[in-house]
Every structure is written in C-alpha cells, then in structure tokens.
Amino acid sequence: MRRQLRSELFKQRSTRTMLGLFATMIGLVALAVVLHSLLPIEPLQRHDNQLTILGRGEFLGALFATLLGALSVTTEFRHGTIRPTLLVTPLRGRVIWAKVTTSVLAGAGFGLVAGAVAVAAGLVTLGARGIDLTLDAADYSLLVAGSAVAAALMSAVGVGVGSLVRHQVPAVVGICGWLLFVEGLLAGDLVGLGGVFKFLPGSAASGITGQQPDVLLAPVVALPVLIAYALAVAAAGAWATSQRDVG
Amino acid sequence: MINQRGTADDATPVVMVSGLGKRFGTADAVVDLTFSVPRGTITGFLGPNGAGKTTTLRMLLGLAEPTAGEALVFGRRYRDLDDPARRVGAVLESSDLHPGRTGRDHLRALALAAEISTARVDEVLALVELEPAGRRRVRTYSLGMRQRLGLAAALLGDPELLVLDEPSIGLDPAGVRWLRRFLRSFAQKGRTVLVSSHMLAETAQTVDDVVIINRGHLVAAGPLDQVASPGRTLEDVFLELTGAAS
Numbered sequence: 487m488r489r490q491l492r493s494e495l496f497k498q499r500s501t502r503t504m505l506g507l508f509a510t511m512i513g514l515v516a517l518a519v520v521l522h523s524l525l526p527i528e529p530l531q532r533h534d535n536q537l538t539i540l541g542r543g544e545f546l547g548a549l550f551a552t553l554l555g556a557l558s559v560t561t562e563f564r565h566g567t568i569r570p571t572l573l574v575t576p577l578r579g580r581v582i583w584a585k586v587t588t589s590v591l592a593g594a595g596f597g598l599v600a601g602a603v604a605v606a607a608g609l610v611t612l613g614a615r616g617i618d619l620t621l622d623a624a625d626y627s628l629l630v631a632g633s634a635v636a637a638a639l640m641s642a643v644g645v646g647v648g649s650l651v652r653h654q655v656p657a658v659v660g661i662c663g664w665l666l667f668v669e670g671l672l673a674g675d676l677v678g679l680g681g682v683f684k685f686l687p688g689s690a691a692s693g694i695t696g697q698q699p700d701v702l703l704a705p706v707v708a709l710p711v712l713i714a715y716a717l718a719v720a721a722a723g724a725w726a727t728s729q730r731d732v733g
Numbered sequence: 734m735i736n737q738r739g740t741a742d743d744a745t746p747v748v749m750v751s752g753l754g755k756r757f758g759t760a761d762a763v764v765d766l767t768f769s770v771p772r773g774t775i776t777g778f779l780g781p782n783g784a785g786k787t788t789t790l791r792m793l794l795g796l797a798e799p800t801a802g803e804a805l806v807f808g809r810r811y812r813d814l815d816d817p818a819r820r821v822g823a824v825l826e827s828s829d830l831h832p833g834r835t836g837r838d839h840l841r842a843l844a845l846a847a848e849i850s851t852a853r854v855d856e857v858l859a860l861v862e863l864e865p866a867g868r869r870r871v872r873t874y875s876l877g878m879r880q881r882l883g884l885a886a887a888l889l890g891d892p893e894l895l896v897l898d899e900p901s902i903g904l905d906p907a908g909v910r911w912l913r914r915f916l917r918s919f920a921q922k923g924r925t926v927l928v929s930s931h932m933l934a935e936t937a938q939t940v941d942d943v944v945i946i947n948r949g950h951l952v953a954a955g956p957l958d959q960v961a962s963p964g965r966t967l968e969d970v971f972l973e974l975t976g977a978a979s
Binding site: 489490492493496497500501502503561565566567569570571572573574575576577731732733 | 839
C-alpha cells in the first residue's frame, strides 16, 4: 500500500488540477464571505448568522474536497490512465483506498485553509463595518478545525462517488447538484422532510463546525454520521471498482 | 529456450488462453478461444476490427473478467502475479495519458507504484528516444510520441513479456522499423511478445507465430511459415479466413 500512496501523492502534484481547484476555492470563500458581509447590519450582529457566514469556508472547503476526491478517480477513467495504473497494481481495492487516503490528506488541507480564509475574511469585512463579532475562541477553533475534518471526510465520499460513477462530468455535476441544490432545498424545508436533511452528508459536514446549532446535528453527533458516510461510500466505490471491468 | 529469471516454469507457455469467453449482454465478443504463446517468440494476434482482440488482451491483463474459461500469464491469472510490472509490460491504448502531466512524470507515477527507480525512468525515456521531450506535457506530443511513451511505461519493469495492442498506429515508417527491430532484439533475449495488429504486411515481417481470430472465434494459429506460404501471403490467408476475401 505504501508504494500506491507514494504514486497517488505524486499524481496529485504532477498536474495543475489540484492547484487550480485550490485557488478557485480560496477565491470563492473570500467572495462568499465578503458578499454576506454586505447584508444589513442588524442580522449580521446575530451570533448564529456570524457562524453561518464564517461557515462558508467549511461549505466550500467540503464541496471542493468532494470534487478533488471524485476527480482523483474520474480523471483516470477520462484519460485512460486507469489502465496503466491497474496494470501496475491489479488489486483495484488497494488503488482506491490509496486514493481515499491521499484525498483525505489533501481534503484536510483544503478544509483547513478554507476555514481559516473565511474566518480571516469575516474578521476583516465585518470589522470594517463596525460589527462586533460575538464568536469566542471555541467557535473559531471549531469553525477552522471542523472545516478541515469535514472536508477530509467529504473527500473520501468524493472518491467513492467517483469510483461508482466513473464518468467525470456526471460525477462533478452530481456532486455540485447534490451539495448546492438538493441539500439546499431540503435545508430550506421546501419538501417538508423535516429533520431528515440534517443527517445528509453536506449538512452533517456543516454540523461538525457548530453552525446552526438549533437546526443541524451537534458536532459530536455530526462527526460519527459523516465518518459513517465516508467509510460506506468509499467502501462501495472500492468494491464496485474491484467487480467491474475496465473498458 | 533460456529463461532469464531462472525460474522452473520454462515449459509453461508464457501466455495460455483456454476456452476463453466473454459475453456482453447477449453479444458474444469472444467464444471458446484457446491458444498459447511460447517463450522467446513474437506472436501476432490478428483479426478484423471488432474481432475480439482487445477484449481478449484485457481479460489476459486482468482488466476484464472472462465469462468462460481462463487467460493465464506465466501460469497464473494476471492479478495473482507477485509483481506484475516486472513480468509483464503492456500498452493497450496510446492515449492512456494525462495531457497535463509530463511524459517523465507519467512514468514516475507508475514507477513509484511498482517501486522502480527514477534512474530506470530516465533509462526507458532514452530507450524510446523521448529524452528531452519527456520534460514537456503530454498534450504537446504527436501520436507517435504517445505510442513510444506508452512503450516506455511497459518497459519500466524490464518485463519478460510484452503485450501490445496495435502499437504501430501513428508511427511513421522510421518508427515502424524502429519498433520492429526493437521487438526482434527483445525476443532474441529469450523474452516474449504478443502483439495485436491488422497491418498484415508489417506483421508478416515481424512475427514468428500468428493467432488469427474472427468474430470472437479462433480461425488459425501456428508458426507464420505454416499458416502462410510463399504462394499464399499472410494477407491472402487472413482475408480468406475472416471471410473478407473479394
């Protein structure tokens, strides 16, 4: 497994894909926080809204980590490099778990930076409007560390989704559609599923950072829920990859 | 034949395909296919487009699961080989490359997974004459350069068996000659080549044995000089056997 890990880490850094995702994520996190900071002053003074605004780091970090996990597999199918990869390592489950491991590491980095950039941007922009931040050190720590953990786990979900779907465009569209649209709709209670949505992966990821404590799962519950998703989806991807032919 | 690795399986054919079948839904891609490839030979694996050549090679290399029979390399299923990259080198498609990665980095990623040194990466790059180009991203490569990079990847582990699917597509005449000489010298060291092609004139100049399939079925197998003869070229035989003769 060690050699597969080294190979996968090398693949990550030998193209510009990761750097491009990383730069885009940072830009979007800063933009999201700045735009939210332009809301009327009164709601911005509320504790839960401040948590949600600074939680945009976790949201985008988790989204990009999921994408980077999925891309680690779908890129290989898209360009056909999966064939030479599997010729060297015919034990396909080992290849997928190596991708899970390296994606989790990169995903943690994405989440950490996204969380930190959101907090920094929030401090600057809200401070510039003269709004008092009501968050304490524990809130900030949970936002940043929780963002790293949430993104790391979501990257494992991404590898699993990528392994199940294989095709790059449907995988990326599916992930964006799910996290941005489906969970967004459920969170908005449009379909009246009540408390179900908070158990979904994207909402559990947000729960880990302590956002919307009255709506989302508490961090201590959200964490094991997301770990279960990460393990289940990654294992399903590894199993499917070991069963299906590679065209 | 001399076995360079000194293992005790000299008598075992390097490739042993028996009763191999592959069915996709209701379509049979490969049917009850049996042939073997002896050590130290170059065997041409021939058939019209869609005959099942690539499907057979994928099953041999563990990328696809047979629905009947088995395909063994060195007496074992590919995935059961201890260190496959050091025993078998294969090129299935020349386009199996990430356009945004340099040629050298493509090889390094594979070398890391097989625990092969970077020095060997530079050695195979030089061998296929991609020395300075290896530092460029693959998107700038011609088809011939991609073919040679694929071959370099197959050679990383200094394998005993090379499996090549249509390797001369995209090569210019000099490249075709280079490949022919390369395969010849590879086989002269007691190593084995299984090469699929539908370029019959080129194949006739390169191979010792042929295996011809049509619509998934074996139609001829044996030494080239027995399958073809001075009055009857490989092309004549091929077109007759595959029902495409005019």
